[in-house]
Amino acid sequence: MTTALLEVEGLSKNFGGLQVSSDITLDLKAGDRCALIGPNGAGKTTFVNLVTGVLAPTAGTIRLEGQDVTTLSAEARVRRGLIRSFQVARLFRSMTVREHLELAVLERERKTFRLFASVRRMPGLADEVAGLLDAMGLTAAADTPVGTLAYGQQRLLEIALALALKPKVLILDEPAAGVPHSESHRILDALDRLPADLAVLMIEHDMDLVFRFARRIIVLAQGRLLCSGTAQEIAADPRVRDVYLGSRAHVQA
Numbered sequence: 001m002t003t004a005l006l007e008v009e010g011l012s013k014n015f016g017g018l019q020v021s022s023d024i025t026l027d028l029k030a031g032d033r034c035a036l037i038g039p040n041g042a043g044k045t046t047f048v049n050l051v052t053g054v055l056a057p058t059a060g061t062i063r064l065e066g067q068d069v070t071t072l073s074a075e076a077r078v079r080r081g082l083i084r085s086f087q088v089a090r091l092f093r094s095m096t097v098r099e100h101l102e103l104a105v106l107e108r109e110r111k112t113f114r115l116f117a118s119v120r121r122m123p124g125l126a127d128e129v130a131g132l133l134d135a136m137g138l139t140a141a142a143d144t145p146v147g148t149l150a151y152g153q154q155r156l157l158e159i160a161l162a163l164a165l166k167p168k169v170l171i172l173d174e175p176a177a178g179v180p181h182s183e184s185h186r187i188l189d190a191l192d193r194l195p196a197d198l199a200v201l202m203i204e205h206d207m208d209l210v211f212r213f214a215r216r217i218i219v220l221a222q223g224r225l226l227c228s229g230t231a232q233e234i235a236a237d238p239r240v241r242d243v244y245l246g247s248r249a250h251v252q253a
């Protein structure tokens with residue numbers, strides 16, 4: 001039996017009187033390809049913030065490789081291999097794709113920014129960055145400033161940056177955000193090349209991508225785990241249809 005890399009047990013979060021996450025229990029094992037879905041306001045972002053340490057839970061436990069990390073800082077969780085993809089838009093627009101990846105590798109090695117001038121002398125750095133560029137299909141864009149990248153390339157860089165931190169558990173937050181539907185196959189191709197033993201949890205609104213990527217889909221509704229299953233099981237589950245239709249009716253009301 002494969003041991004879980006991430007175990008979440010009884011996780012709950014209240015904001016004042018509002019319960020936004022309710023008693024969520026799930027786990028991720030090496031090689032998992034999971035997606036977390038649910039209508040707007042279901043609590044997906046809150047769940048990710050709890051797991052990554054941005055928010056403190058009201059109740060529940062989070063374990064990484066069997067160790068309780070519930071009270072650890074977000075940074076300490078990153079050091080233990082729990083990585084969430086982050087938005088390139090927040091980075092330096094004039095720096096190139098390659099420079100961003102070099103910085104991310106250095107960050108992992110805990111070098112400081114002022115050593116950037118000597119970055120290229122770090123043994124293995126160029127090869128590691130070349131490998132990340134290749135895996136994410138970004139080699140041709142290596143010397144492009146991040147500010148001029150197309151959305152699809154930005155999303156690929158976000159995944160590459162997360163991989164540079166050598167994750168064990170990777171949380172992909174909307175990896176196809178802003179990417180035209182016709183281009184989402186590029187994201188899927190890159191996701192197919194993720195390290196096989198990585199545990200991946202994707203939060204994504206593009207259901208086509210979710211259904212093609214995930215071997216297990218977890219559905220949240222009103223902060224609770226509604227059900228989980230394969231793409232076929234989830235697509236056929238009337239409860240899932242109900243929560244999505246219910247939320248649309250609510251939005252239109």
Ligand SMILES: Nc1ncnc2c1ncn2[C@@H]1O[C@H](COP(=O)(O)OP(=O)(O)OP(=O)(O)O)[C@@H](O)[C@H]1O
Nearest residue numbers: 015016018020038039040041042043044045046047
């Ligand atoms: N800091 C907060 N204080 C109070 N309520 C909050 C806070 N953050 C989130 N909420 C509420 O918690 C609920 C879940 O929000 P959350 O952003 O986690 O949902 P989501 O599933 O990620 O939604 P979306 O798909 O729209 O991003 C919403 O009703 C939201 O208004």
